[in-house]
Amino acid sequence: MHFTSHFLHLTKIYRMKKDEVPQDLGSLGKITKEVCYVTDDSGKYTTELSNGWNVKTNALDITWEDIEQKVAAAKAKVLNKEASPILFFMEKNVMNIGILSSYAGFFKWQIKRHLKPEIFNKLSTKKLNKYAEVFNVSVDELKTMNVHAE
Amino acid sequence: MQSNFQHAQAAHCESGVTRNLLKSIGVEQITEPLAFGMGAGLFFVYLPLIKINNGPAIAFRNMPGSIFKRTCNSLGIKVTRKKFSSREEAQKLLDKKLDEGYAVGCQVGVYYLPYFPKEYRFHFNAHNLVVFGKKDGKYIISDPIMEQETYMTPYELERVRFAKGALAPRGQLYFAEKKNIITDDIIRQAIKNGIKKNVFDMLRIPGPVAGVKGIAFTGKKIKNWRNKFGLHKAGLYLAQLVRMQEEIGTGGGGFRYIYAAFLQEAYAYLPVDELMRLSHEFTRAGDLWRTAAVQASGIYKGRLGSQEDFNMMGDYLLDIAEIEKKAFKDLSNINRH
Numbered sequence: 001m002h003f004t005s006h007f008l009h010l011t012k013i014y015r016m017k018k019d020e021v022p023q024d025l026g027s028l029g030k031i032t033k034e035v036c037y038v039t040d041d042s043g044k045y046t047t048e049l050s051n052g053w054n055v056k057t058n059a060l061d062i063t064w065e066d067i068e069q070k071v072a073a074a075k076a077k078v079l080n081k082e083a084s085p086i087l088f089f090m091e092k093n094v095m096n097i098g099i100l101s102s103y104a105g106f107f108k109w110q111i112k113r114h115l116k117p118e119i120f121n122k123l124s125t126k127k128l129n130k131y132a133e134v135f136n137v138s139v140d141e142l143k144t145m146n147v148h149a150e
Numbered sequence: 151m152q153s154n155f156q157h158a159q160a161a162h163c164e165s166g167v168t169r170n171l172l173k174s175i176g177v178e179q180i181t182e183p184l185a186f187g188m189g190a191g192l193f194f195v196y197l198p199l200i201k202i203n204n205g206p207a208i209a210f211r212n213m214p215g216s217i218f219k220r221t222c223n224s225l226g227i228k229v230t231r232k233k234f235s236s237r238e239e240a241q242k243l244l245d246k247k248l249d250e251g252y253a254v255g256c257q258v259g260v261y262y263l264p265y266f267p268k269e270y271r272f273h274f275n276a277h278n279l280v281v282f283g284k285k286d287g288k289y290i291i292s293d294p295i296m297e298q299e300t301y302m303t304p305y306e307l308e309r310v311r312f313a314k315g316a317l318a319p320r321g322q323l324y325f326a327e328k329k330n331i332i333t334d335d336i337i338r339q340a341i342k343n344g345i346k347k348n349v350f351d352m353l354r355i356p357g358p359v360a361g362v363k364g365i366a367f368t369g370k371k372i373k374n375w376r377n378k379f380g381l382h383k384a385g386l387y388l389a390q391l392v393r394m395q396e397e398i399g400t401g402g403g404g405f406r407y408i409y410a411a412f413l414q415e416a417y418a419y420l421p422v423d424e425l426m427r428l429s430h431e432f433t434r435a436g437d438l439w440r441t442a443a444v445q446a447s448g449i450y451k452g453r454l455g456s457q458e459d460f461n462m463m464g465d466y467l468l469d470i471a472e473i474e475k476k477a478f479k480d481l482s483n484i485n486r487h
Contacts, residue, residue: 062389062450
């Protein structure tokens, strides 16, 4: 059995000491601080509150940038009449057809049909209401993609 | 009837819920790290064929519900757990148990949690919280992630209890029956049971994707991500790894620090010097996970990006796998004491 300690002698190790807990204010830090397990001077474990850490804030940021790109692409498709607004809201709510299907109570094949603009335009108010509730918008907002909240 | 429940914040939702629920039935000794260790919470799995939010399905913790179940079973505490097909029934039983003075644990999805920041709302269904009363028509909620208790309307609570998608909670609730006295002997035995289960989960689960083998497997895969997916997508994959490892609910270092804290606390009940040494090893593993996260962030922020950088990222995981393999092998000998 081999044990290779590849580059570790070259690298700074990111330890969790009580006085070294990162305090980089992130989106969660504005609402609640999070508990981290850290060691004190004697090596004993204790807890410390953290406002966040840039390394993970960045991970979250690029994940949302990717989602926003998908939302923008979906919006363009809807404006181009290549898809119904359901595509836009599905991307905006970080859903896929499977998740949307179980929330809205439609089969996947039905949702695929509803993604077509000509079919969407003929949907009953009852069906539109179901989508609106899942997406937390009004039926009017669902149709126009004009969302005022958030 | 009012329950004796008191809200307290924790690092991880399920070990926090377990600690807080046990306190409410008079079991005071079980801290969050003890609950995490007795519940054999440490894990690693990478399921390459499944996608979550368009990224890799990676987890650093065990299945939802397992910490509460294993910890209570080991302590000889009777647990009731129930899933529902009917929303009305789900609320009825919750209300009934609250009336009887129970604090009730619920598995929920975070997507519609009203008090979570928007940036944290993904379709993640393995979150846990406690409902412990009703006030002005709203439920009083103890979410271990939050510093303070919070509130939800019946509609809001129903929505998160019946979240959809992978690991859908289906209204799942659970509570523990009152228990008189937990002796040090019972705790010692529960610690040994927890270690034994965690050794099994990390060393002996068949197949290449789980436990320490899974960490090494992931390390090898990461070295191919740049060629396979291109820099942008590979960066997103690494970001997902870091989020699973460091996001709210892990206590840092992919739960390795909580586990190290568990071994330190276990020493008070089972004074074997080896436990303190192995606690250091898990701290070392946690440090290395965080160092790897910094390397990953260099890649997804665009500061790094060569094949050599991906090789180094993969090698971190291979090193971690070796450290944790050795540590769990040594832990398997602890139970002889």
